[in-house]
Structure formats: structure tokens, C-alpha cells
Amino acid sequence: MALSFQREDTVLYFRPRAHARWRERRYVLWPAWAYRVVAPEVRERQLNVLQKAVLGMFRAGVTTPEGISTRLHLHADLMAFIAGEILEKGLIDHQGLPTKLGLEVLEQETLQSRRVVAGYVFQDPWTGELWPRFVERLQYAETEMKPNGYPNLVLGTTGKPEPRPAYLHRPERASTQATPDATDILEVTRRHGRALRHSDPSMEEEEEDGGTFELGTIDIERVSLIEDRPQPVYLATYLYLPEDADTAGDWHVCDPFGLGASTFLRRAIVRQMEQEPTLSKLVDQLLGRALGEGMEGVRAWMEQLRGKAELGVEQRLTSEIRRLPYYAHVLEMELAYLEVEHLGTGSSNPKLRGVLLTARRVTEALFAHLLGAHRSPDILRRISREPEHSASIYTSTAAALGLEVPLPQPLANVKRSQVESVLKHPDGWRLRPMIVATLLTARDDNRHPLREAARREPRLLNELELIASIAGRELHGGDGALSMTAVQETVNRVYHVVGLFSGLANGTRNPPLR
Amino acid sequence: MSGGERQVVDMNGMRYRLGRQLGQGGQGAVFEVEGGKLAAKLVFDRSASRRDRLRNQLLQVKRLALGDLELARPLEMLRNPHVGYVMELLTGMVPLKRLTHLPREELSLTQWYLSGGGLRRRLRLLARTADLLSQLHGKGLVYSDPSPHNIxxxxxxDGHELRLIDADNLHYQSPSATTGIYTPGYGAPELVRGLRGVDTLTDAHAFAVIAFQTLAQVHPLLGDTVTEGEPEQEEAALRGEFPWIDHPEDERNRSSLGIPRDVVLSPRLKELCQHTFGRGLTDRLARPGLSTWAERLHAAADATLGCPGCGGTYYVTASACPWCDSAKPAYVLASFLLSDPVVISCGACRTGYTVEEAECPRCRTPRPEGVNRTSLVRGPDPGRKRQAQAVLTEQTPLVITERLATGHIGRGSNAPRLEVRLQGRRLWLKSLDGSVYPLSSKSGTRSNQVGEQAVDFPLEAGQGSWRLHLGKLEQLHRIVGFELRTEGR
Structure with missing residues (x-):
């Protein structure tokens, strides 16, 4: 019988905690497959990095603050203070010799435990990815069933239980993924150990730990699954908006295992939001409520709007868009768009025009990036000062790349000198010459993103021309009445183009979920 | 348990790291388990035979089908060399002793009494305790040692949660009970005399002492003569050789301490005390059972009113707040009546008879045409139809629970069904469980419904109101009538 998630499945609560004080939060019960396994024990950090280094010095026979200071290049007073701390912990004696406990702790801090214990690892039901967490014991959350059959989380104390509404995200079509093997399980415990040793719990462990963690003598044969069939569970955690004004625009989600904010879960939530409107609405509510509260000050409101804009961009282009250099421009466009959307009929023509300008800036930044990343100085040789000749080169190039021809007239009219100018100064704002220069560059570069974009959208040049023309008209003092529909279409068009060139998902013309 | 790393292992091989010690008694200690909502109770006893006996007793308790009774029961047994068990960690809870014994440093009994939740909370907590013990008795189990230390x-x-600890006290009731454990002051006279073992009646005695002490702040058997006399007199009093302090005729053991009983005990609670500490001292079968205590304590709590002056609570029958003498606020008295649609009431002699009969069996008056098929059944009090009553004010809304709606006491009886609020002279009703409840005007000519959307109607002082039906009209069910009272205004 195929395994599936039910509303009545076990809810686990490992005391999730935010990386910062939160202003607003929403509880979520997130599904996972729990596998019972035998794996190396994961221990919490007992020493900070300085204490560990100083204890290591004592073990090596360097016992004076001055000696330690010389070797660690840190001040002798600080070393003396830390030596006092580890003396207080009973890790060294008054002669400066590490105690038995001190040696044990040092070993535990530097080697992965050799002791294997029974416990659980957790798997994402959609991707099969394992959570980088290992727990020895499941900690069951108390829940109470609402009349609609969904559970409320019951927190608080035994003496004063506090029911909290929680959104249960039940995968409709989730199936069991590849069963984790010994190597996967070992990797989970290794990553969990590293996360625990990380100095800042809010920073999820992603990178290598600089060699401070060694693989001990784990016999991989001793690491195994106890049961092949996983157990469906829900991990209780919460989404939150930090109280700190600087980061208030951004939402986070707690690691369900109590290690601060989780980028792993945030990614999973953003992925699911695209398919599950209720989840999307939950995040919207989180941001929306804050919006309501922030109306007293425009500054606060704008910050919160920014959070919503970030979410909107991620929904359209996935969180990977943050890595691209023109992300700031995309965000600016979404922010401007959301602002007029929230103002509704109160949006003035200048406001609407402002959105179009940001849309054009995104397109300019995109092409500036393409020109910077894919250089081909020879392209000028192919075109002449004769406009008709140049136009025919542009057309044949476009046709060779699979783009629809004839070219829109304004693009065909781009002069050689304009192309030359943008090649010299790719950070400029002349959009049409940049488009043409990119077109010519792509002909010589088999890995140029325009080739894939052209394959997916043969009308790409027409789309670009529409953006250039409406935005350009406004930029140069257009005075006609603008409609919200025209603005929305242009924004959607820009998202579509960015999606095509970046290769990120959702480069469609569908409006963002709002 | 090693000194450096204190840990214990259960029968399934699961290891538990022990955190801080939460408490220690004569038999053992309780430790917090690290990283979870668990605690471990470790029993220290050097006698191997006693350890084995205790381990077997705990195993038996663990196997008992206790459902979700509010007991800190063993979840897992510990493996040798430890004797003990892992149980739920009780957070945010204190022993009931905090509500029964005035701390030495407290100067005002009244202030301290009110700061602990006052009369209504004490009544409610005691009702729930009685309810829990009654459910144990229903399973053939006795708790053996009820005391303010292990409740x-x-x-x-403002919390009303409850747990019984020391689950190793649980025993099956047996005529040959040899266990004679009790906490001094709470043992039934036959236990103190060593005549019998523990049973439901010894639990009932212990509970009655706890209830009286929690409400009146004085021990029911320790009057001035006893407390000021020789220690032997106290032992004699606990053996039942003195009258209780409020004996209606025998004044030998009166107490000058405690809160006046009229303030804290309803007439029906006084009656239970009289039965328990009067005849019940010598005739154990005269003691009321725990279910009776539960029902009457709940009813007493329902009939309390919140004082807007001092925040205290008191019986609605009082003329003013007994704690601060403030006038009574306007309140609504909700009367719960039982309606049996197959019984009709004779218009001439008020005799009830079924609709199948063509005439009144007593006075032979013919059954009227188009008679209202609803008639009210007599309640538990002589001469009254009321099954229960509850009070609400503008400050304190009423939640009609399963218990008030059906009279059912025990598991699930606290589940909320409806909320009733008073705003000015209008009453607002809202369903809390998703059900739809019929409303009918007093004359029966108009009807309405209460769902999740609140409905409201006006109230006139001293006049009847719309009636809320807590069940299907064609079935036996409770109905509620609301009456606005403005006595103190």
C-alpha cells in the first residue's frame, strides 16, 4: 500500500526559534518522511572556537597566556580570561593539564562521534532531499482537532496550554522518494554536527567548515536504516517577520529543529507556494497584516511592501534570481508595481509612468549584464555605416538564431555608431542598440543565453521592442493617459523576458499571485 | 547513573539525559529529561525485594487502560540498575497545597485567597479532581493517597489544568486490600485505625478533607480544642473520635479559624460535608461518592458571580460581595431545564403524561388539541424543574459546555458548545462546535437558530426570554432560559 500523508498524522515539535525577535508569525505544520536509522551520535557544541583553540594549546603543552597568545596571535589578556573559563568548566586543572573530562570534550568537539545510536532522519516528500538534521527521539507536539478536522497546535505549559492555529500543508500527490542509504545518513549527521558547531545558529550550515571537523573512524557498515518504510510526520515551525526594522521587509521560517532560520525550508515553501494558493495566502497574510499595522508611517509601510515585493519576485523567478546582478532592478520594478496596485485608483499617471521606467531599467540592466558577460569585439566588422546594409545583417542574424523576421523597424534602424557606443560603455541606457549588440554577439557564441531564449520565444525581438517603445515613450515625456492594464502587461512582459534569459522558472506572462 | 553524564535507559534501550532535579521525596527524586517534555522519576530503595515489588507495581500501572485521564503516568519503565519511570513533564504546575495552606509571610487571608483565583477557581479545580478520581473509581481503581501534595x-x-502525580499509588480495589498508605491528615478513620486498606471510600474521605480545606482554609476535624490540646488529641480527632468542626449539634470541636462557611460552601456542599464528616466518620458507607462531589462542585462553580470591585467570586445568592462589600452587578441567570417531548403537562392538575394517552391519568381532563408537545421534566431539587443553573455578567461570558448541555460529567465534559455574552441589555449567542441550535420564544410561536454567526435578543429584568434548545426538538434534551437580574442596582 502506498504511503500518504493524512491530517491525523503525528506532529513533531522540536522547539523552533527565530533568529531574531519576530513581529508577526504564522505556525506551519510541514510534512516530512521520518526514517528510523542507526547513525553516529550528534552532540551539541560545548566549547566556543576560542575555548577549543586554547584547550588544544593546553593539550599541546602550551600553558601560559603569553605562549598561547604568541601562537594564536591573540592578546594575552584574552587568553588568560579564556583559560579561566575552561578552568571553571573543569576542563583543565590548576597545573594547566587537561583533565579527563577536558580530553573527552576536546575529542567530541573535533571528531565526529564514534558512538552510533538509533534515531531519525527526515526527507522532503517532494524532492527526496534529506533534512540536514538527525534526532535521537521524536518529540511529539500536543494537538487538538478543530471541528473542520485540522489540528491546532497546543503550546504553552501543562498548566496553561495555549492553542495556536497552524496551517497544515498536506501533500496531495507526494510519494515516498528514494530510500536514504548509509552515505546519505552519515552526511546528514555530519551536516547537523556542523550546524550545531556553527557560531551563529541563525546561519544555516551550507559551506565547508574550514577543516575543524574531521570524519572520525566511523564504520559505515554500522550506519543503516532500521525500518525501510518511513513514517509520515509533520514538523511544527513558524514563518515570521523579524521585529528589526532593517530586515522587516523579509520573511523567514524557523528551522523546525531549533537552529534558527532555515533557508532549506524557505526554499521548499517558495517552491510549494507556486502550486498551493493557500500557502501563498498564508505568506501574504503574514506580510499583509504587517502592512496594516505599518500604515502609520510610510517608511514602515514601504519596508513591508518591499518584503512583499521580494516574495513576488521569487514567485515569478524563484529565489535564484537573487544571485543575478540585475535583481535589484527587478525588485525595484515589482515594488513600484505593488505600490500602484495598493494605491488602486488613487495611482496617478506619474506613478504609473514610474513603473514603466523601472521596467525599462530592468531590461537595460539585463542587456548590460549580457554584454558584459559575453564579449565579441569582432561584431563591428560585420556591420557598416550604411543603414540598409546593417539592417540586413541584423535580419540575417536574427533569422539564423531562429527569431521571427522581419525585425521591428526601430531595431532595424539602429546605427553602427550606436552599437559601437554600447559596446564601449555597456552600462549605458540605450536599450535598442544593446539589444542589437547582444543579437550580433550571440551569433558568435554558441553558449549565449539569447540562443536558448530565441528557441523558446521566436517573437522575442517583438516583445523587446514593445517594452522599449512604451517605456521609451514615457521616458521621453509621454503625456497620454496610462492605464493600469498597459502597465501590468509591460511588467509581465519584462518578467517573461528575464525568465527567458536567466533560464529561471516561471518566465511566463501569468500575473504574479497576489 | 554516572556522575559526569547522568543518564538512564528505558526498557526499549532509549537513553535519557537527566537535567536538573525537580523534586525529592522520601522514596525517590524526579529529574527533568533533557531536550523534551519528559521527566524521570527514580526510586531509591536499597532493599532488593522492595525494589522488585515496586517495579512490578509500576509495570502494572503502566499496563492499565487509563485512556487520557489526567495522570502523570509511567510512559516507559527504566532498565536496571534503576527503578523508576519516564513520565510527562509537568510545566507551569504547582501542588494544590499552594491553595490550601496560607503561607506564613502572607498578611491577608482574603488577598491571598483571591490572588489564587478565588472561590470559583477553587471550586472548579476541586470539581475536576473529584471528576478524575470518580473516573478512576469507575475503572475499579483507587488512587490510595489523595493529598494536596500529589494533586x-x-x-x-486563571488556569484550570490538573494532574495527579505519583501514579505508583494506583491500586485495583480489593476486599483484601492491605495497603494502608495515606498522608497524615487525609487518611480515613478506618485507615488511621489500621482496620482496613485503601478503597474508594478512603479516597472519598481524603478528597472531602482536601475540598473543605481548600475552600474554607481549615481542617474539618481539627478544631480549637484539638489544635490547642495534646498531640494525642489530634490523633484521636483524625481517628474520628471527635465531632467535626461544623457539627450541627455537638460544639466540642468548634474552630475559630477559616473562612465563614456560608461564603465558601453552597448548601448542597455543606450537606456533603455533613455526610462525610458527620455520620461518615464512623459509617464509611454514609460518605458521598466522588461523582456526587464532582456534580455539586461544578454546580457551585457555575453559580458564582464575579465582583467588578475586587475581582473576587462569590455565590450568586449572596446579597453583596462578601470580600469587599461591593453591590452585585447586573447578571443573567441561565436556567437549564429538561424537555421531554413525549410528555405533556395536564392543564388542570399539572400532572405529566405521555402524548399517547388521550386524557390525564389523574384528573381525566382530555388531552387538549394542538397541545405543545414540549413539557419540562422535574429537576434534582425538590419542587424545582431546574437541572442546573449558571451565571454570566458583562465581564464574564458563559461557555455552555458538554456538561451543562447534557449533564454528562467525566471525559469530554469540558468541551465547549456555545458562548453566551451579555452586552447592556442584549444577550448574544454563538455556537462554538459548528452545530446549529434552535431558539424558540417563550410562547413557542416564534423560532430562530444559533450557529457560528452570533445572534442576539433583548432581555428585560424579571421577564422570561427566548429559550435555547441544546438538542433536537423531538428528542429528550436540555433547554436554557435566560433571566436578567439587576438586584443590586
């Missing part, structure tokens, strides 16, 4: 309640003064 834990919410630490917050």
Missing part, C-alpha cells in the same frame, strides 16, 4: 494544578491563577 498538581495550573500555577497561573
Amino acid at each position: 498538581f494544578v495550573s500555577a497561573a491563577p
